[in-house]
Amino acid sequence: MVDKEQGLRKIDELKEQYSKTKYNKATNKYLGMLRAKIAGIKREIESQGRKAGTGYAVRKSGNATVALVGFPNAGKSSLLHVLTGVESRVADYAFTTLDVIPGMLEYSGAKIQILDLPGLIQGAHVGKGGSMKIISVIRVADLVLFVIDINNYQQLYQLMEELEMLNIRLNQKRPNMRLEKGLAGGLNIEGNGHRIPDKDVVQSILNEFKIFNGEVIFYADTNDQQLLDYVADNCVYIRGAVALNKIDTVDKRKMESVKKEIETRTGMRVTPISAKMAGNIEDLKGTVFAGLELIRIYLKPRDGEPDFDKPLVLNKGATVVDVVRKINTKLVKNIKYALISGPSSKFSNQRVGREHKVLDKDVVTVVFDM
Ligand SMILES: Nc1nc2c(ncn2[C@@H]2O[C@H](COP(=O)(O)OP(=O)(O)OP(=O)(O)O)[C@@H](O)[C@H]2O)c(=O)[nH]1
Ligand SMILES: [Mg+2]
Structure with missing residues (x-):
């Protein structure tokens, strides 16, 4: 020992x-x-x-969870506010946020939980700055969204190294x-x-x-x-993306060159934003949604119309069984077949089995054996 x-x-x-x-x-x-x-x-x-x-008590809710990860003062709380409307204290000094503040972003029929976290600093893997609690929250997220102040963008590489040492594998x-x-x-x-x-x-x-x-x-x-x-057997595999913040403080050339450098070096998708001016936030929502790889399924009763307002939200790779499990686990054993119209079907109302993989925007009717 x-x-x-x-x-x-x-x-x-x-x-x-x-x-x-x-x-x-x-x-x-x-x-x-x-x-x-x-x-x-x-x-x-x-x-x-x-x-x-140790660890913060955060209850995961919604269809997926996104952790905002960045150095102190990078703009995480400001971003939580423009994404979800939740007020998390914003101030022009480091370590304003000391707790996990959750907010909910509704986008394209999906409910995406966003977690504002205290700033992470170098040395996190040895427990500096109470970081172990922050890490325990990051580990349960589905997507790490790095919030980076473009004026200190090198901090991204330090953060990535920290997460690597903490056995968090991004986009792997x-x-x-x-x-x-x-x-x-x-x-x-x-x-x-x-x-x-x-x-x-x-x-x-x-x-x-x-x-x-x-x-x-x-x-x-x-x-x-x-x-x-x-x-x-101690790693978690999480997706990662970058919100390049405070672009209102630099010119376009600088913004383009930093974006390009980060993309080339990390392979992550970079969305330039201004959390303070609410600039390019719609674009970021799209990036987050795409990064989570969620799919929307519209259920259709046998003799009715599909409900396009309330999709079922599932993870990419989901099957007919997963669709049914989402409605009621008890029904899984009674699945007879499903009828599908949409991206995963060859023609409309194609009859498929329970292991058929559904795709984003499929319209699905499940037929049960009662
Ligand atoms: N110019 C500019 N300032 C910003 C932007 N986003 C945030 N700020 C400012 O940066 C400072 C820090 O913002 P916060 O949102 O509190 O940053 P944080 O990452 O939550 O900081 P901690 O909680 O201390 O880790 C505040 O003064 C914000 O007004 C932006 O897009 N542009
Ligand atoms: Mg904060």
């Missing part, structure tokens, strides 16, 4: 060794081992920290692989033709987690960080 201070010091040491080591074929295994060691210590510290049971797919632990016979690694780390590295990472026997099967390209994440 490591104590927290000691563990963090050890991590810093290992990180230093890591950054000093040039990457090449010969050092590859060593680097993989360092990463595995760091992950092992982090996991131990975290498992101790969790016992404390969950590793697609499987691990069957065994009792003897060593490790059998099945790459299936995908790009995976060297066998040596796979081995040393697993050994670091005390796994010496078994089978590892990869179903997609996987790098050593993803393998670590999979074995440690």
Whole structure:
């Protein structure tokens, strides 16, 4: 058992060794081992920290939850106000907001919960500025919306690094692989033709987690960080987007160049806004809605008209079963088939089975076996 201070010091040491080591074929295994060691210590510290049971009590509500994440004074509370009408104290100094303030944005038939959070600072992963509570809220969000003051836009990269160290993976797919632990016979690694780390590295990472026997099967390209994440099983996978704020304080050229730089470097969608002047907020709502990957389904009674005012809102990838579950879980076992008109059907009123995937704006009639 490591104590927290000691563990963090050890991590810093290992990180230093890591950054000093040039990457090449010969050092590859060593680097993989360092990463595995760091992950092992982090996991131990975290498992101790969790016992404390801290965290804000926020109840998730609506169809999806968005966390506003930014440095102090970036404009998060101002943005909550223009998005949802909720008054969260706004002031021209850091740490105005000290609690989680929820608001609700209704957009395109979906109810989107927006959480205004206290500012996050560098060093969050070691618990600076009461950040652990903030992190616990971010981890349950469906979308992280970075609120960035364009005059200090480099802060975005620091925030991303913090979240990375806190095991929050943005816009990344969950590793697609499987691990069957065994009792003897060593490790059998099945790459299936995908790009995976060297066998040596796979081995040393697993050994670091005390796994010496078994089978590892990869179903997609996987790098050593993803393998670590999979074995440690401590990451959350959340979508991310950027609201580039305070664009009323710079000229258009500056705005365009910063937007481009961030998009190129992070791959995230960037929407320039002015929270104070309510500039470009409709555009941002669209970005948030798209980022959440929600779909709207219009239910139609067998002999009636679809209800276009009140869509059912579901996550992308939902099936007929998910539609029914949303209406009444008890009915799921009675689904006979569904009739669909819209983007997921080949023709109108196509008859489909319960596992059929619905798409945004489908009109759906479910027929039950009673
Ligand atoms: N010029 C300009 N000022 C803004 C904009 N958005 C926010 N501000 C100002 O920036 C300051 C901080 O705004 P807040 O909304 O309180 O920022 P915050 O991110 O909630 O700050 P903390 O709660 O301290 O983390 C206030 O003086 C706002 O009026 C904007 O788009 N343009
Ligand atoms: Mg605030």
